[in-house]
Amino acid sequence: MDCPRDNVEMTELSEGEQKLLFRCAECGGLWLDVADLNRLLLHAGLPTLEAMGGRANPEEDAGDCPVDAVMLLAVESQHNRNPLIYETCESCGGIWLESDDFAKEAETAKELREGIIEFFREFAEHGSKKIHAASPRK
Ligand SMILES: [Zn+2]
Ligand SMILES: [Zn+2]
Numbered sequence: 001m002d003c004p005r006d007n008v009e010m011t012e013l014s015e016g017e018q019k020l021l022f023r024c025a026e027c028g029g030l031w032l033d034v035a036d037l038n039r040l041l042l043h044a045g046l047p048t049l050e051a052m053g054g055r056a057n058p059e060e061d062a063g064d065c066p067v068d069a070v071m072l073l074a075v076e077s078q079h080n081r082n083p084l085i086y087e088t089c090e091s092c093g094g095i096w097l098e099s100d101d102f103a104k105e106a107e108t109a110k111e112l113r114e115g116i117i118e119f120f121r122e123f124a125e126h127g128s129k130k131i132h133a134a135s136p137r138k
Contacts (some may be wrong), residue, residue: 004072004087004096005029015109022066023112025084028100030112031066034093037039037116044117045117051080052124057085062096067091072096083118 003024010022010031013046021032038048046052060074070091076083076108099106104114 001031001066003027003029004031004066010066013109013112015113020109020113021116023099028104030097030099030103030116032095032097032116034088034095037095037120040113040117041120044121046117046120046124049120052120054123060085060087060120062087065092067092067094077123084123084126086119086123100128 001010001022002008003026005024006026008024008026010024010029012022013020020036021030023030034049041048041098054075054077057074057076062074064071065072067089068091070089072085072087072089074085076085084101085098088094089096097116097119099112099115102119103112106112106115
């Protein structure tokens with residue numbers, strides 16, 4: 001599967017038996033399945049992606065889905081300044097994240113998973129006033 005940004009083959013990362021995500025070695029971007037993402041979110045005590053809110057920004061040039069070449073749709077968090085952005089494929093439900101924003105130093109699947117959870121924890125905090133995601137104690 002190729003990166004939607006620079007068309008290089010992405011590396012598949014797994015954690016234990018579980019396949020987790022694809023990462024582009026070139027730009028650091030991450031691709032994962034919405035079902036896999038929702039599983040991560042639920043395990044972290046967060047709402048699923050659909051329940052997080054956010055607003056679509058069709059103006060953003062987001063590139064094409066690596067699975068089915070449908071144009072990706074950018075979704076922004078409700079932050080007033082510097083909204084967090086992820087991109088999604090409305091056809092297959094895949095999720096694209098620019099990991100430069102939150103997981104630049106991450107190498108392993110575990111570190112990336114934690115980075116993804118932090119990203120969406122912050123996303124959710126601004127997504128809906130009703131949702132108060134509890135932070136697990138470290
Ligand atoms: Zn890339
Ligand atoms: Zn797709």
